[in-house]
Amino acid sequence: MKISFIRSLTALAGASLLISACGATPTAAPTSAPAATAAPAATSAPAATTATTAGGAYKIGMILVGPYNDKGWNQATFEGLDYVKSKMPGFSFDYVDKVNSADRPNTKGTQVADDLIAKGANMIIFNSDDFKDDALETAKKHPDIPVIHVSGDYAWKDGKNFKEQKNLINIMGQMEYMKMLAGCSAALGTQTGKIGFVGPLINEETRRLASSAYLGAKYCWTNVLKKDPKALEFKVTWIGFWFNIPGVTLDPTKVADDFYNGGFDVVMSGIDTPEAATEAKKMQDAGKKDYYVHYDYKLGCDIAPDACLGSPYFNWGPAYLDAVKKAQAGTLTESFSWNPPDWKNINDPDTSAVGFLPGKALGDKSAQVDALTKGLADGSINLYKGPLNYQDGSVFLKDGEVATPQQIWYLPQLLEGMEGASSAK
């Protein structure tokens, strides 16, 4: 009686601590050649465990903040390992998922890394921004093991938070471009001119992704549809975290509903979980013409194909493979890779770090998205080019000025024309 009481309380208290991933993409190593098809679905579990590497064998130990099969961020980062495995005989991996204080109280990221290394891992991957300190500590403790921190910036010499540590590597994908395409498809899909954006918590990464989506939407609204930019409404509602924590965050289901019921006929997701999609499906089932744009996961449009305008996603495999190869060649050192899409084919699983799959609901308007892709690819279109103002009206980019990577990575505010908070109070 007492025990079960306490245990449920433990769960309750733990829930408020949940941690999750944040979005980011790996640089596709433009090198790797052979054409394999899309990464297979989640590997069967036990197979991954014991096989010790012999000879040229190589083993990655991965630490995931959430469930490996969440159809979102964690699954995308996890499936990158399957990709490497399909390309490299003798490659194996161990992983521990749900490394967060709610699911595994009293488990530190560094501790998991220690255990994975003790089990023979040659390289460690941390998949969440929240592991930044664990990644650094692990790198210091095991100077011979490359430690990859997905989405962090400690290894960015030109960044604000550089820490000198030769075996620490950051990788991320240039999701900003895909968010532009996503925003464009949202603009093409809306009838009311009102686009809702369900944002997670407010930080540099989420600001730049929301802003990129807005830039893409604004571009297609004014340049493709030739409509008055003032008639486009783009509203961001931050729920407070990467997914719903009852009582702590806003309920994303309710946020999405409020959007749809408030005349926003397109809702873009910026969070880990698919509430925007499920609510759009409900609306469609009720006969309403409402749509969603997914995030993180390649097959996001499968949730509700008729309501899906598209899904920008990460493709981590090539970046992992590149890192492994460099490590084996002894050339992997501290580096920060913010990997671009393969502009020749943004959906090439071997070369593109990020991609965008148009949804069924976009119909033949996908041609106009392709046009934007082409413009971005050849540089004829650059949406981070002045004149651009911050949300408060101050100047971000002067006329003709092009944003530096740092300006984009560390974007301090949302942009003029967007509704919603730029920073937490």
Added chain:
Amino acid sequence: MNAQLNHIYKSFGAVQANVDVSLTVQSGAIHGLLGENGAGKSTLVKMLSGFITRDAGEILLDDKPAEVRTPADGIRAGVGMLHQDPLDFPPMTVLDNFVAGKAGGLFLNRRDAVQEFKILADQFNFALDVDEQMGNLTIGERQQLEILRLLSLGVSTLILDEPTTGISASQKTALFDALRKLAGQGKSIVFVSHKLEDVEELCNQVTVMRAGHVVGTVDIPCPTSTLVSMMFGRELAAPVKPPTCQADIAMRIQGLTIGDDRIDVQVADLTVRRGEVIGLAGLEGSGQRLFLLTCAGVLRPATGKLYIRDANGLCEMTGKPYHQYQTSGVGYLPADRLREGLIWGLSIQEHVVLRTSSSGLFIDREASRQVADQAIQKFNIRGKADTRVGQLSGGNQQRTQLALLPSPLNLVLLEHPTRGLDIESTIWVWQQLIERCRNGTSIIFASSDLDEIVQYSDRVIVFSGGKVSTPIETTALTAGKLGEMIGGKFGNNGNSAYAGVN
């Protein structure tokens, strides 16, 4: 409905609560059940209403054998019981309580229930508001509600256990009127009481019980003296206490008023001398305990003053904290030794340590062991220093309690000092106490054993439903007089100045 109990037996462990008890209650009659506490009245009616099961005997309802094993069985058979503490649900409203326990569909029809409630309440002139919270009701009102509830469930035999304790005079009048009306409707009423005057006023017939047996059944009216002799039917024991009274005043009380949610007690002036023993007689729950707790400093009186002699002479103690009473040499021995007096899981030695006022950090085991061993020897406790008190017999627990009394001891308050003890222990305990008296300790004790009161008291105060008599010299007491007073008939023997408010 006629209710008939034939040759009922019931025992709890070694205690025989009912021995061959037979009782018949006629339809349309109000039948009194009279007796001291522990006479077996409550046990008997609880078997009739299904709250406990009998060991042997039969119950006939309207001449048909009835198996009443649970209260629900009782209600189905038409027997309902009103307990001394009405069994209700405090956080609920009057209406909720009224409908609780009713048979019926899943959903309550509140409007019908309100209607039914009002009709019933009007019939008996009970002024109850259906939406009132139970917590705001007086005991009398809760009782009225419970009666209405039982009637709505269709009971035709109504049992009331000590219903006049804790209710106001007007509520009592209303209750009696209602009961007479119910009897007039052909219902049978069992009225359990220890109050002679209530029984005499209300009942048609009375059955008197004593020590688990039926003494007899008589029709009312009947001379009070007859009832008293039936209740206490024996000669009182002769006093055995040697004189120990000294001239100095040990304690003085001026116009004390004490009360809890059941009862109010008023004690006018009282002076206790050093070495004196005062016995508090009366049925349990008549206010003796409140009085003892107040003298011990555990309860604070509502009004009045209390003086106790310590080394510095007579000091006013009114409103002082309990521990100051202890340092002034006041000791209190509760009746429920394991609930209030001792700590089950701790040893005799540990109790000794708890009692030492040593301000040191560490326990001096050697010293406390010696003290404990001495106490064990002196108080003849059958146990070792490290025996947990919960494992001691009742008599040895009482010896341990006595051993733990503070020293010097100016005043000691005892509740049922020899309850549950064998004769040897009883005599021994009183030897110890009288020895204390010789050294100047005053004793006030409550007991339900009249013999004990008469044997050991210098003076006796009788409590009855909050009413308190003047102290009476034990030598001036007769069994009849004592019994009448315990039954609430103070007559001219009680002083009107001592009449309790109720």
Added chain:
Amino acid sequence: MKEKSQSTSRALVFRPARGLTYQAGALLLSFLFITIIILLTGESPFRVVASLWDGAFGTTDQFARVFSTLTPLVLCSSGLIFTFTAGLYNLGVEGQIVAGAIAATFILREFQAVLPAPLVVAAGVIAGMLGGILWGLLAGVLKVFGKINEIFAGLGMNFVAQGLAIYLIFGPWKRPGIASMSGTEPFGESLWLGRFGQTDAAPVALIIAIVALALTIIIMRNTHFGLRLKAVGQNPRASFILGMPATRLLLSSFIICGAFAGLAGGLQVVGLFHRLVPSISSNLGYLALLVVMLISFNALWIAPVAFFFSALNVGSLQLPMVLRMESSLSGVIQGTLVLLALLARGFSERARKAAGGQ
């Protein structure tokens, strides 16, 4: 005489052997139950045990991790001995850890640039103790003067402490750049409590925990305070009648438990996480509740049981890694043990009553 007094002192501490058969039965039953659970998941119990063992003692890091878990667990269990002995279910221990961690972080943040590092660390640990005391005392005041059941008061205070920690991490104490669940900015290594090599075990923290445990044992068996606490816990009414200052005793037990838990929280900051993280308590307060319930409030057993639970807790990480099993199995094991132990105690109590012990 010497002999006698020794047997007495033992009687003051050890529970009677009567319950021993029941306890052994409970242990056996737990193992049986857990084995069945494992078999139901299709695993071999031997592989599970081997993995757990390997995960707790396989490497120096893991062994060190067991000790770094043991430290707060021993501190909190020791603290809980006081409140449980006083008859209080101090569920607020979790919040008291957090409050201690917050207080320690505050001192470190404020004084790291001003005072010499060892002084700052010492001040931080002491502040942690004070923070825990404050939190414990608040629950105590709510209990004693507000008449709020300590279970609910403690739980409420847990949520407040947790909320405060998250507010600070995401608000006033957020790290430069962006706030994150990863906690506040890590403190410089000069402010880290010394560790065994590069492991997670901080010897000083462990020593503090051992001292706290020793104090607890001594206070409980040899002092007037300990005995009075026991009396109040077993029978508040009789204790009052016997003249114990009940209110003062109850508040003292809250203060001591708060102090130990706060100490644990402070040590989590300077010894393990080196910053304030949202999950600073790591639920070890709740785990300590289990420890204390399992050992029937007898402080002598804290060390072995806490060590066992720590090893289980740390070793359980191998379950998902090696066997792809849920590591929450360790929670099931702990919960089963405690439940059945409590059940056994209930039965032996009943048997004793039936045997006429009363």
